[in-house]
Amino acid sequence: MRIVEWQGGDTGILNDLCLHPDDPAAMRRVMCPYVDQRMAWLRRMAPSGLWVAVATLSDGQKAGLIECVPIELAAEPVEGGGGMFINCLWVLRQFSGQGAGAALLEYVLDKAGPDSSVSVLAYEGDRWFGYFSYMPARFFRRFGLAEVDRDGSRVLLHRGPGSEPGPKLMTPRSRTPEPSPTGLPVVEVLTSSQCPWAGWMYHRVVEGLRRLPVEVRVVSTDDPDVVREYGLTRGVCVNGYPLVRRMASGREVVRKVIDYLRDRAAKP
Ligand SMILES: CC(C)(COP(=O)(O)OP(=O)(O)OC[C@H]1O[C@@H](n2cnc3c(N)ncnc32)[C@H](O)[C@@H]1OP(=O)(O)O)[C@@H](O)C(=O)NCCC(=O)NCCS
Structure with missing residues (x-):
């Protein structure tokens, strides 16, 4: 397993991971513009410290990615704490069980080192669009990340030097939206x-x-x-x-x- 880091510029190395050529054509039609939007977002975020590591197999195929940012820029509703936040860990299903997930997470933990924090928002018992575990907390716990906050099935996990307080989940708020002109919900x-x-x-x-x-x-x-x-x-x-x-x-x-x-x- 080889890990290649992307820190900005040409996003070619990240192609065909979030959306794979084998995904259904109807899904690809809908999602391609959102993938382009993601690539533009990644390029915008890279100068602020976002980076992505990609796992490639010995035959050169890309198996998965892990995306990290300084926690202040997390793509999840978290606040406080320091260090790095994992926005996403994703291994293509056809390559699961071959060590890519472990290699990617270990890469991030090694890069952070023992003196720096790593956090991730994981889930317990939620199915990804109903059919597989979505950012499974059980997987991250195996690597020493421990719960610091939770809201139902959403579990905020953290590994850091003992003295520092971990991050917290923001509280989802009820608000009053702009009413619909037609009076509809x-x-x-x-x-x-x-x-x-x-x-x-x-x-x-x-x-x-x-x-x-x-x-x-x-x-x-x-x-x-x-x-x-x-x-x-x-x-x-x-x-x-x-x-x-x-x-x-x-x-x-x-x-x-x-x-x-x-x-x-x-x-x-
Ligand atoms: C969870 C995930 C990262 C695991 O990746 P993987 O490459 O299949 O895992 P590995 O082969 O590296 O497994 C390493 C170890 O973790 C274990 N493991 C794998 N999936 C696990 C899970 N869901 N829960 C607990 N342990 C798990 C393996 O059994 C293996 O154990 P072993 O070392 O004792 O043999 C992968 O299934 C995935 O990407 N899931 C979807 C995550 C997601 O929802 N991302 C958000 C998309 S935006």
Whole structure:
């Protein structure tokens, strides 16, 4: 396993990882613009300290990546603490179980060294779009990262020199959104340029809700002020209530929105 670091410039080394040529054509059509948006975002962020390590196999195939930033620039709703934050660890499913995930995480931990902190937002029991473990906390715990905060299944993990307080999760906030001119419930889908899958989530939510009497809006959380306002970077708010606090499938979101609106309507 070879690890190659990207620190800015040409993003060619990062192609075909978030979205793979074997992914279904319909998905690729929707997601390609979001992948381009991610690449532009990476180039913008690199001068501020973002870097990505890519694992390649002995035959040169790319197996996965890990993306890190100084924690102040984390693509997740965290605050405080110091050191490095892992925005994403991703091993292509066709290469899982071959040590790429471990090699990438160990690379980051070695690079940080014992005197510097590393944090990651992981999940317990959540399925990635319903079918595989999404940033599994159990995997990161194996490498010595320990829980410092949690909100339901979202678990903030941290490894650092003992004296320093770890980071905290922001609290998802209820807000009052700009009302819909038509008086419909407002469904806000929070996405960021960091992950093209957030774009896919938005697309699926719009499709899934198109027959319902709701107004769907997209909210970009690229702006840190927006993250502080919502206390979230990815998820779905209904009439300002943070109903889904992570990436989710369109199907899951639609079900939750319907249940939520029905429950609210039933309340006196
Ligand atoms: C979790 C993940 C990184 C593991 O990568 P991998 O290359 O298959 O893992 P490795 O082969 O390096 O496994 C290393 C060890 O961790 C274990 N492991 C693998 N997946 C695990 C999991 N989900 N939970 C706990 N342990 C796990 C392996 O069994 C192995 O144990 P061993 O050393 O005792 O044999 C990978 O499955 C992945 O990318 N999942 C999706 C993550 C995600 O949601 N990313 C966000 C996308 S934006």
